[in-house]
């Protein structure tokens with residue numbers, strides 16, 4: 001049996017961090033994709049090929065591999081239902097080091113592919129539930145917003161309280177600039193959680209304002225008031241700064257982008273202290289020539305499964 005599963009890269013547009021504390025977030029999928037090509041084997045071997053490392057194990061052992069923890073966690077979840085070995089070839093047209101949600105994309109594509117193998121025909125909501133457990137096990141905490149964006153595709157409003165997804169039918173150009181380094185998401189989330197212990201009341205207020213800003217941004221997008229959305233993006237960037245996940249390089253990129261007349265709004269995308277800055281508009285090539293620009297656009301396609 002042969003099949004492929006594929007899921008998109010994703011970006012947080014708003015709601016980073018406050019979503020981990022119960023407020024809504026807006027995220028989107030991108031045209032970049034991570035694909036997994038699956039073949040069943042006649043023995044019980046599990047052979048994984050990925051640009052992050054190759055790994056040979058078997059269905060009984062499912063030995064750990066340092067760079068393939070998301071892949072192995074998914075296999076472990078389905079271990080009791082694996083009746084044969086598998087060749088798993090993972091290819092991605094985007095880097096796992098720039099903050100485009102590669103872990104959520106690999107998680108979505110793995111869960112979709114294993115669901116197809118086991119013929120469980122789980123809903124996207126049920127795949128999300130399984131994925132969220134894996135995220136919380138591997139990272140310690142996390143909202144699953146990026147996983148929801150990779151599974152559903154398009155621009156989504158994610159409500160962490162009841163884990164519902166509302167789709168938004170709008171489109172706008174974005175520019176992405178990689179700042180040159182990345183702090184692992186789990187580390188940033190841990191720092192923010194530690195800060196919360198020092199000032200819980202103050203930070204709860206900040207999360208509330210972040211949540212209100214995100215709700216207002218959702219209303220702006222739903223009503224196609226794009227200028228108002230852009231203003232709220234800049235407000236949210238200020239709130240990320242207040243939370244302590246901004247730094248000098250990110251700030252420089254944020255303001256350089258806003259000086260470019262085509263870019264009216266810009267903010268950190270993702271947990272912060274590294275990764276990408278997103279500009280809303282099309283960046284002039286000379287604006288940030290010393291940094292890596294990632295050419296991308298929004299897409300509407302989420303998880304897809306292709307039998308061969």
Ligand SMILES: Nc1ncnc2c1ncn2[C@@H]1O[C@H](COP(=O)(O)OP(=O)(O)OP(=O)(O)O)[C@@H](O)[C@H]1O
Nearest residue numbers: 050067069090092096099100101102103106185270
């Ligand atoms: N092609 C791949 N093959 C196997 N595992 C992958 C692949 N791409 C990403 N991963 C897994 O995802 C991890 C990267 O997750 P990490 O949270 O650091 O980054 P991200 O999800 O791309 O970014 P962010 O969470 O900031 O959006 C890798 O270390 C690896 O475990």
Ligand SMILES: N[C@@H](CCO)C(=O)O
Nearest residue numbers: 016017142143144271
């Ligand atoms: N990916 C993170 C980003 C911080 O919000 C999350 O779990 O929501």
